[in-house]
Amino acid sequence: MRSLVWPLKKIPPTLSTNFRWLVISLVSFLLLWGTVSLLLNEPTLLPTPWEVFIGFFNLIKDGQLLTDIQASLQRVFIGFFIATCLAVPLGIILAYFYIPRQILLPIITILRPIPPIAWIPLAILWFGIGDSSSYFITALAAFFPIFINSFAGGKAVEHQHINAAKCLGARRFSLVTTIFLPSAMPQVWAGLRIGLGQSWMAVVTSELIAAQSGLGYMIQANRLNLETSYVLVGMVVIGILGALMNAALGYIEQYVIPWKPQYLHG
Known part of the structure; x- marks a missing residue:
């Protein structure tokens, strides 16, 4: 009996x-x-x-569900990567440089409230129905939360840190890479988590209209066939994958930003 109970004591109470x-x-x-x-x-x-459980195994058996999951994840990760490469540097640069901030920030402020779904007709006109339009929509959905958090993190940098670096001879590029970016990283990472969630929701929306594969397309096709159990399978898988991606970013955060305080929630 002791050998069965002892391993349970190793599990943290929280x-x-x-x-x-x-x-x-x-x-x-x-x-x-x-x-x-x-x-x-x-x-x-x-x-x-x-019935949904049985539907899940039926879709797994014929391989269709795994194919649609792969298609959706590919679109999300590519769009999210594009958004990250654009939004993080732009947010940090605009936080530091006055003239680019005055020129670009009003444009971003006007474009930000437009929901990604409103861009789908233009995405279809520009890129056609397929992966390219989905990449555009997912990148657009992730861009604004990542940019806003990166910009806010850059603006929150302590001035004494900047002045101290300047006194030590740091140039502008060094200030951005060694002062602004590390100081802003906690907020940047929060933006990445929000952006990934927004991108995941946007890809499903875009697949409902502008794709021939993916979880959104699967939901739409089964809705038309009145296969409600398969529709719910798609919805449950979307929820589980979204939660797993968010948890993965939360786990990676403690290694990417070890200087950020980690709070335990009971």
């Missing part, structure tokens, strides 16, 4: 508590879902969790 509440939350949600679906007794409107 992790164990969080896992317990996660199980309780999921079980409660599944029970509520199952009860409502049984009361409705209409699988086309709301299938039971078991």
Whole structure:
């Protein structure tokens, strides 16, 4: 008996508590879902969790689900990479240089409130239906939260740090790379997490309209065929993958920004 109990003592109390509440939350949600679906007794409107579970394995068996997951992830990661390469340097540069900030910031301020879905007609006209338009939409969705956080992080740099670096002979490029960027990284990383989430939501939206593959396209095709269980499979997979990507960035953060205080939540 002792050999079975002893390994459990190695689990941190906070992790164990969080896992317990996660199980309780999921079980409660599944029970509520199952009860409502049984009361409705209409699988086309709301299938039971078991029917969705069977649908998941059917899609896995024929390979279609994995193909659509791969297509969606590829579009998100490429668009997110493009947005990161553009938004982080631009945010830091505009935070430091006055003239570029005065020229570009009003344009970005006007473009930022336009939702990514409003750009889909133009994306189709410019790039056609396929991966290129999805790359554009996902990059656009991720760009603005990453830029805003990068710019805010650059503006929050302490002036005494800048003055101290200047006294030590640092030039402008060194100031940006060794002072602005490390100081702004906590907010930049927060922008990356938000941007990845926005990009993930945008790719599903774009695939509903401007793609021939991906999770969004799968949901749309099965909706037209009244295969509601497959629609819910797509929705559940989208939620799980989005949560996993956010958790992965949160895990990587402690290694990329070791100087940021890490707060434990009970």
